[in-house]
Amino acid sequence: MRGMSRLTRSIQVGAVRIGGGAPVSIQCMAKADPADVDTIVRQLREARAAGCDIGRIAVPDLAAARTIPRVRAEGGLPIVADVHFDHRLAVEAARQGADGLRVNPGNLGGKDALRAVVAAAAERGIPIRVGVNSGSMPRQGGRAVEASAERMVETALTWVSEIEALGHPRIKVSMKSFHLAELDAANRRFAAASDVPLHLGVTEAGPPLAGSVRSAAGLAPLLRDGIGETVRVSLSAPPALEVRAARLLLQALGLRRGPxxxxxxxxxxxxxxxxxxxxxxxxxxxxxxxxxxxxxxxxxxxxxxxxxxxxxxxxxxxxxxxxxxxxxxxxxxxxxxxxxxxxxxxxxxxxxxxxxxxxxxx
Ligand code: SF4
Missing domain, CATH: 3.30.413.10 (Sulfite Reductase Hemoprotein, domain 1)
Incomplete structure (x- = not known):
């Protein structure tokens, strides 16, 4: 049983509602060269058949942003554009019809860049996911874990207030880590401090079996306590397998019905x-x-x-x-x-x- 869920604000990625009491949704990421649209479309269709709600694609250049209309139309899923470093790619992705943007505001290139991305998202009415990942250094001891989790939460809350101050409340946050204690502490802290929906995931979880177990170990305690509105199980495996692992996890927790x-x-x-x-x-x-x-x-x-x-x-x-x-x-x-x-x-x-x-x- 899921515990008393905190009531988050509700955002919309295409037709999929996240937060506000909506069922926990499943996301995946396409894993092909952005120019190979046929493979991306095939992967997203397979993911959808496996129970995926939202697909994400990497947008490393303008050409990738311009594939979004076809990927959306043929893949059959709402599409989140994943952008790093160059805010113009996020602006173009929004223009091309992306259903959401995933950015790390810290690497977009400054306040003006963030302002341009928020304006593009606001114009299209699409949400922005603020992604804050911890570094890959192992944390030693409980105090170091808490300090690192606190830093992640402070960073996330700062970006949330900046985006809100620009008049755009459609935000979700992810604070992913490979270290489960840190993942747990960061997400619990954030959930206690904000009504912004949380996207849960373990970074670089690993090959299918090890990664699924690690993700389940990290995500289940949070989901059971009503924390987490959307999930991705990251595996070194095809997207459909990530989706099956996520679905089985939600089924095991009684949060989704399925085969x-x-x-x-x-x-x-x-x-x-x-x-x-x-x-x-x-x-x-x-x-x-x-x-x-x-x-x-x-x-x-x-x-x-x-x-x-x-x-x-x-x-x-x-x-x-x-x-x-x-x-x-x-x-x-x-x-x-x-x-x-x-x-x-x-x-x-x-x-x-x-x-x-x-x-x-x-
Ligand atoms: S159901 Fe029968 S075969 Fe299967 S584990 Fe139990 S005792 Fe063994």
Whole structure:
């Protein structure tokens, strides 16, 4: 359960609302040469299919800014333009229809540069994300962590007041760090001091498995305490995988519904080679886009209990036969173990067809 959420101001990135009680949204970043628009569009479409709400692209030059209309139209997601060093790129990105800007006001080139960026965002009515990342030096000891978190929060609050003073309250803030104690302290401090929505993330989290675990370890305590209005899981992996990791994290915290496979860890009692079955069922469930919890269980010990508790599921069993469950009931006769996966696939196919046609299902 998410704790008492602080009530933040609400901002809009395209059609996606952030803050003000809106569901926690998922962001990703495209990872291709900005000139390779085909690949960027493909990555964003895949991310969208995986559950992404907002896409971000790097805008290192004017040519990249000019791809925004096509990336928006074909990628199917609201687009945030990520700009460093040259404020003119942010101004051009806003002109080209970006749904939001991500800048570090400290590296844009001074007050006039920030003023120009804020004016461009205000003219289009789009939000600015103020990104403050900590350095990569490890922090030694609790006091150093607190001091560093305090610096990040002070920097973020200073930029927020400067942008607000320019008449633009549509702001969100990110304070990312690789160091989880610092990430935690900075975001909690900021949440206590401001109603600006927070974009949460762990920087340079790592390869898929290590990065997902690190992100979950860092983000879950904050999200559970109602801190964080939008998230990105940064991985050295395709954007769709970042999105799946973020989605699974939100699902695990009960903040989002989506396809979910509950499968047993397997042991010496397992009746079949279970992990490929669980992976195939997960892939099918994701491709069908059904927000169901499906159990895939290896034997009759815990299998029937878990499969009954899920929306549907299979439990392989003794004597070469297993059971298919739906809505807590056994569906049909025992199936030969070799045919049980196919029976589940047929059932899920039927559910997807019914969902498309708007038919109620038991
Ligand atoms: S459900 Fe059966 S096979 Fe799976 S871990 Fe439990 S006892 Fe082992």
């Amino acid at each position: 979910q496979v509950v499968s047993c860890p397997t042991c010496g009692r397992t009746r079949v080679d279970l992990s490929p079955v669980a992976e195939r069922v997960e892939a099918l469930l994701e491709s069908l886009g059904l927000p169901l919890t499906v159990a895939v269980m290896g034997c009759e010990v815990n299998g029937p209990g878990e499969a009954r508790a899920a929306d549907c599921g299979i439990a392989f069993g003794a004597g070469g036969k297993g059971l298919l469950f739906a809505a807590g009931q056994v569906l049909g006769p025992p199936w030969p173990n070799a045919e049980l996966e196919e029976a589940l696939r047929a059932y899920l196919g039927e559910r997807a067809r019914a969902a498309r046609e708007g038919v109620e299902h038991g």
